[in-house]
Amino acid sequence: MNISDIPRGESWESLANEPLDAYDADLIARIHQLYQELDPVPVELVDRLQFAISLDALEVELAELQLGSGELLAARAEPASAVKTLTFTSDSLTTTVNISSDGPDRVRIDGWIAPGGISLVELHQGSLVRQIPADEDGRFVFTDVEHALTRFLIRPQDTDALPVATPAVEI
Amino acid sequence: MINAEAEQGTLASRAGEVFQRYRAGEAAAMGDLVALLTPILWHTVRAQRLDRESTEDVLQTTWLALVGHADSISDARAVLQWMLVAAKREAWRVLRNQSRQTPAEIEEDAMATPDSQLPENVTLRDAEQQLLWSHISVLPERCRELLRVIAFADRPDYAELARALRMPVGSIGPTRGRCLAKLRASLTADARWEPR
Numbered sequence: 001m002n003i004s005d006i007p008r009g010e011s012w013e014s015l016a017n018e019p020l021d022a023y024d025a026d027l028i029a030r031i032h033q034l035y036q037e038l039d040p041v042p043v044e045l046v047d048r049l050q051f052a053i054s055l056d057a058l059e060v061e062l063a064e065l066q067l068g069s070g071e072l073l074a075a076r077a078e079p080a081s082a083v084k085t086l087t088f089t090s091d092s093l094t095t096t097v098n099i100s101s102d103g104p105d106r107v108r109i110d111g112w113i114a115p116g117g118i119s120l121v122e123l124h125q126g127s128l129v130r131q132i133p134a135d136e137d138g139r140f141v142f143t144d145v146e147h148a149l150t151r152f153l154i155r156p157q158d159t160d161a162l163p164v165a166t167p168a169v170e171i
Numbered sequence: 172m173i174n175a176e177a178e179q180g181t182l183a184s185r186a187g188e189v190f191q192r193y194r195a196g197e198a199a200a201m202g203d204l205v206a207l208l209t210p211i212l213w214h215t216v217r218a219q220r221l222d223r224e225s226t227e228d229v230l231q232t233t234w235l236a237l238v239g240h241a242d243s244i245s246d247a248r249a250v251l252q253w254m255l256v257a258a259k260r261e262a263w264r265v266l267r268n269q270s271r272q273t274p275a276e277i278e279e280d281a282m283a284t285p286d287s288q289l290p291e292n293v294t295l296r297d298a299e300q301q302l303l304w305s306h307i308s309v310l311p312e313r314c315r316e317l318l319r320v321i322a323f324a325d326r327p328d329y330a331e332l333a334r335a336l337r338m339p340v341g342s343i344g345p346t347r348g349r350c351l352a353k354l355r356a357s358l359t360a361d362a363r364w365e366p367r
Contacts (some may be wrong), residue, residue, distance in 0.1 A: 015352035019327060019345055026367050027355060031307070032322040034300050041213045045227060049209065052231050053238055102237045126202060 060165045063090035088166040113138035122153040187248035211323035218316040219262040228308035239339045252335040314350035
């Protein structure tokens with residue numbers, strides 16, 4: 001495709017009936033870039049949508065990240081050996097997680113749900129979901145976890161209590 | 172580019188395959204579909220001049236509707252069109268509630284006015300983008316919507332997507348169509364525009 005084929009100022013009516021060509025492909029690619037820059041998709045939107053879908057058809061209680069846990073969120077910037085603690089509270093449960101290094105670029109999560117009781121704990125990272133049982137003291141462990149935006153979903157098994165979802169945190 | 176499309180399929184065909192996997196019982200495939208289609212759906216809804224926060228809500232509602240209706244979509248390959256139509260419809264429902272204007276009024280206004288869905292002080296990376304934006308922003312709103320949406324898909328999908336957006340037949344694909352032709356004519360008439 002040579003741009004000199006198109007006289008400057010050629011009417012759009014005659015251009016409209018021609019097949020799409022390489023010039024158009026380039027122009028459309030530039031339009032794509034323009035809108036990406038002008039109006040970017042929020043970075044965590046895909047994660048939020050995936051989580052909303054995974055919770056669909058499931059009534060949940062939303063937990064809050066306890067104040068004071070916030071400054072611990074910059075886990076990536078800390079030395080790998082450091083242990084961070086996050087606490088999520090909701091009406092029915094308090095969930096505390098300790099995050100420590102588990103080899104290069106991986107973390108181990110030791111969690112504790114109070115009050116205790118049998119429950120299933122899910123770790124959500126985007127579309128990845130891992131589920132493990134908590135013991136009767138409410139303890140659970142995830143090993144070999146990637147650094148990513150993470151949410152937990154706690155499904156009590158021995159009561160009628162609603163599942164509890166935590167907000168997403170960067171671990 | 173044609174070869175790459177043939178190997179990997181277009182956005183619409185890839186979406187159809189992933190959705191088929193979901194319907195065959197692979198629950199995690201829905202997450203893949205979300206990742207695949209969020210960019211084009213974001214721009215489809217934002218082109219209706221909805222704010223960013225409402226757009227997130229619209230997308231969430233639309234995805235949950237898909238999960239709820241997954242079995243009633245007759246052709247899995249049409250999932251992208253289905254989502255585009257559903258997202259646009261939901262965007263208009265939200266807009267009606269927000270503004271108490273009818274969509275017809277909104278559209279008429281919009282034909283005459285420059286793009287108002289974007290921040291007023293847009294800062295663009297370079298002069299080329301600024302120039303491109305100055306030519307796009309004076310197109311009729313329907314043209315901006317069409318070009319914005321198809322720019323996030325692949326060429327063989329254009330005609331289907333234009334139909335899903337309720338654009339007139341022949342809006343784009345296989346021919347250039349009026350919108351892209353207008354933009355191209357206006358760019359080529361501008362001595363500052365440098366084609367690659």
